[in-house]
Amino acid sequence: MLEGNNVNLRIVEKEDLLIIKEWTNDLHIDGEYSPILQETINNLEKQYDNLIEGQMYFIEKKDETKIGFMIHMLSGSEVPGIGYAIIPNERGNGYGTEAVKILIDYIFLSKNIVRITAKTHTDNIASQKVLEKAGFTKEGILRKEMFLCGKWNDSAIFSILREEWKEPKILLI
Ligand SMILES: CC(C)(COP(=O)(O)OP(=O)(O)OC[C@H]1O[C@@H](n2cnc3c(N)ncnc32)[C@H](O)[C@@H]1OP(=O)(O)O)[C@@H](O)C(=O)NCCC(=O)NCCS
Secondary structure, three states, X not given: OEEOOOEEEEEOOHHHHHHHHHHHOOHHHHOOOOOOOOOOXXXXXXXXXXXXXXXXXXXXXXXXXXXXXXXXXXXXXXXXXXXXXXXXXXXXXXXXXXXXXXXXXXXXXHOOOOEXXXXXXXXXXXXXXXXXXXXXXXXXXXXXEEEEOOEEEEEEEEEEEHHHOOOOOOOOO
């Protein structure tokens, strides 16, 4: 488990995918800026098996309540990409920002990579604030890159380089 001050990241095991399915299929959790998905357990298991060099995590409060999930995956040419969601009634408490900081600590501490990327819908202010507070820089706009709610939307692409990463916030001992 990866421990922070207010949240921990716990690996999602295959047998936990039922919870991920409930959340993925609940359109309020991923929110208006994420693709509308309805997944079967079978589909999620295949995606889980194909997460080569990647991982899914639950975001948990210190009392082990699960309040969201995150993923990191290789998005081509050895650059990990990340994604995350917090359940609606736990948003606005700083948990999303802390979870992203923990995940980037883990990736930079465990993998010999120089950059991590994340993409968000250009209107997703909360997600962009999370990334900026976690040390990411906005690189630019990818035009009509994301198919959401029946139309093509622009995404903002963010990255953090190893040399921009401050010392770990993750509790290592
Ligand atoms: C994006 C998300 C993970 C943020 O999680 P969170 O725990 O609420 O984030 P934090 O509490 O760390 O807040 C980070 C900043 O965003 C701001 N914020 C939160 N919700 C906001 C909203 N709806 N509109 C504008 N700003 C918002 C917070 O005020 C905070 O900024 P501040 O410190 O300057 O006040 C959460 O909103 C979410 O799960 N959204 C749906 C899924 C999603 O969009 N995922 C990202 C896909 S790229």
